[in-house]
Amino acid sequence: MSTFRLKIYRGTPGKQYWEEFELKRRPSTNIISALMDIQKNPVNCKGEKVTPVVWEAGCLEEVCGSCSMLINGFPRQACTTLIEPIIEKTKSTTVTLAPFSKFPLIRDLVFSRDSMFENLKKVNAWIDVDNTFDHGPGPKISPDKQEVMYSLSTCMTCGCCVEACPQINKRSKFLGPQIMAQVRLFNANPTGAHQKHKRLRPLMEEGGINDCGNAQNCVRVCPKKIPLTDAIAAIGRDVTLQSLRDFFSFPDRDV
Numbered sequence: 001m002s003t004f005r006l007k008i009y010r011g012t013p014g015k016q017y018w019e020e021f022e023l024k025r026r027p028s029t030n031i032i033s034a035l036m037d038i039q040k041n042p043v044n045c046k047g048e049k050v051t052p053v054v055w056e057a058g059c060l061e062e063v064c065g066s067c068s069m070l071i072n073g074f075p076r077q078a079c080t081t082l083i084e085p086i087i088e089k090t091k092s093t094t095v096t097l098a099p100f101s102k103f104p105l106i107r108d109l110v111f112s113r114d115s116m117f118e119n120l121k122k123v124n125a126w127i128d129v130d131n132t133f134d135h136g137p138g139p140k141i142s143p144d145k146q147e148v149m150y151s152l153s154t155c156m157t158c159g160c161c162v163e164a165c166p167q168i169n170k171r172s173k174f175l176g177p178q179i180m181a182q183v184r185l186f187n188a189n190p191t192g193a194h195q196k197h198k199r200l201r202p203l204m205e206e207g208g209i210n211d212c213g214n215a216q217n218c219v220r221v222c223p224k225k226i227p228l229t230d231a232i233a234a235i236g237r238d239v240t241l242q243s244l245r246d247f248f249s250f251p252d253r254d255v
């Protein structure tokens with residue numbers, strides 16, 4: 001019988017350890033189904049019955065962002081990562097799994113992405129709309145702009161870009177590349193543009209756009225192929241314009 005090993009960095013904060021599990025090789029097995037096999041029979045390579053490995057998943061189709069983990073050291077989604085191509089590529093039948101290192105660990109492969117959602121709040125990453133009366137049709141958006149906005153809107157707050165960014169660590173306040181992309185998305189919307197200043201001003205502070213070192217790791221790992229570095233460049237220009245507006249005390253266009 002052909003088998004492979006999942007070597008998992010598991011445990012709770014301060015008490016992490018590697019544990020290996022041997023599993024049957026099957027065509028089209030992905031990381032989540034391998035983890036489900038362990039859940040059914042949590043016996044490690046030493047033959048010991050252990051607590052089942054804990055992980056998170058929701059949509060199983062790369063939309064919710066909850067199954068992010070380091071797979072052979074690379075940040076990606078467990079639900080869309082097949083085992084066989086990894087074995088073929090690495091010529092090794094051992095695949096390593098670990099939780100992201102830049103987020104608070106909860107247990108095994110589960111960590112908290114709360115900081116990303118808190119950062120979205122800091123930049124007003126939504127559009128305030130008063131729906132108490134009919135506004136009629138919204139402003140038209142050109143197809144070119146729609147294309148850019150659609151790509152930005154596919155962000156699932158998975159954290160891969162944050163994990164890969166060298167500027168993000170325990171001591172830094174950098175909001176991260178995903179935030180820049182979401183500011184670009186909401187500012188590109190003709191209705192959202194009225195509150196551009198609310199999204200740009202937090203990016204002028206410590207942790208804002210100037211903390212990006214332009215290493216471009218983020219754009220390489222984003223599972224949704226969001227043009228993060230383009231967004232960072234565009235937001236950099238907008239932040240400069242906003243700081244000039246503020247310097248000359250131009251009025252905000254909030255409605």
Ligand code: SF4
Binds near residue numbers: 166176177216229232
């Ligand atoms: S380009 Fe900026 S945000 Fe992206 S990984 Fe590099 S430092 Fe981080």
Ligand code: SF4
Binds near residue numbers: 159160177181222226
């Ligand atoms: S920008 Fe890409 S990598 Fe970053 S959180 Fe969104 S989907 Fe994930």
Ligand code: FES
Binds near residue numbers: 061
């Ligand atoms: S389970 Fe939703 S992205 Fe993987």
